[in-house]
Amino acid sequence: MRLLIFVLLIFGLLPAAAHAQADCGIVNAVDFPVDRSLFQLMQDYAAPSPRHQGRWHTGEDYSAGPGLTLGQPVRAIAVGRVTYASPIGWGRDGGVVIIEHTLPDGSIVYSQYGHMMETDSIRFPGVLACVNAGQVIGAVGDIRPAPHLHFEIRVNQPDTPGPGYTPDVPDTLGWRTPSAFVLNWRVWLGELHRWHVSLPAPLTTAPLIYPDGSVLIASSDNRVRYALPDGRILWRVILDAEPTLLSWSDAGPVVTMADGAAWTLGADGAVIDRRSGAAAANVSVGEGALLLAADGSRYLLTPGNPALLSKGPADAEPLWRVGLPGVRGAVNLSADPTGRALIVSAASGQVLVIRAETGEVCGQMLFYGNGRGLVWHELGADGTLRVALGDQVTGMDWARLTAGCGL
Ligand SMILES: [Zn+2]
Incomplete structure (x- = not known):
């Protein structure tokens, strides 16, 4: 029977991938892959590693400490479809499982769990299998220099165990900060959430709120974006320099930039007035x-x-x-x-x-x-x-x- 399914898959007679994805469901809850009351973050995402010629870490490493980590269960962070599973995925560095998740906005992300092993009671799920949020998908393996879980979030490479370290900043290659994904989506999937806007770069100044609840947002990629009250981006403006202040004038919203220029925007995002100016003094953010x-x-x-x-x-x-x-x-x-x-x-x-x-x-x-x-x-x-x-x-x-x- 297995052979028959294999043959049907090879010849495309079973549209398994497309249907399995739909069947596995949309993410409605997300949590960390290990118990955060036991496990500590040992090496952060995008940290340069001295052990790997200063290359950047593509995930977060979690350990519960010597003697307490080996064999601990690792759980799927959310509902999804397994796209890769191999106890020897990283060779002597242990097994790898990759799960594909469909988010409520239709976007796809992959969670990868590395340095794992199978035990008598814990087996890896099969490729194409659906997994539930919190389902045990492996155990922390016995690897160098000490047992730990390597946990990744990324938007590409569904069926390739990642390299663990990259020569370039991982964000530019499709990786994302794992705990940012877990913590923020936990809020966005919760009952308090009304809307959200996720940006490719950090905010640089307080957003401007319009009377109807829409929002103008400035970020360090030299953009301002206008989001409707439900969080959808309607338009954006590409600036000459980093935006440092958003304010209102009689004519409309004004974007002030680090080079001192101030642009007034129309209702559709067109720049209706441009003024150059002296560079503004840096405003330091106090801690108290x-x-x-x-x-x-x-x-x-x-x-x-x-x-x-x-x-x-x-x-x-x-x-x-x-x-x-x-x-x-x-x-x-x-x-x-x-x-x-x-x-x-x-x-x-x-x-x-x-x-x-x-x-x-x-x-x-x-x-x-x-x-x-x-x-x-x-x-x-x-x-x-x-x-x-x-x-x-x-x-x-x-x-x-x-x-x-x-x-
Ligand atoms: Zn790692």
């Missing part, structure tokens, strides 16, 4: 933030060892102090219109809602953030909390995010 609330309360977000302090109306002892574990880099601090909730967003990925009265964290989301670059948020009158972080902007349902806050 001070918020003066309407009732005179002062809230201070301290850098270094991040913590949010409430000082109350008078310059008295703090009424409360809440630690912000994991928060790094630039932060934003604002209050909701009632003044009863504080909103913190951080370049390290956290979005926190804190009860102003007590300091209790009552709502939170986690995006991918490496602690560098811009972070921005704004709570709109339409009940959407918009957050710009890294190379994406997401609109979230404020009422759902703060369901536990008793506002």
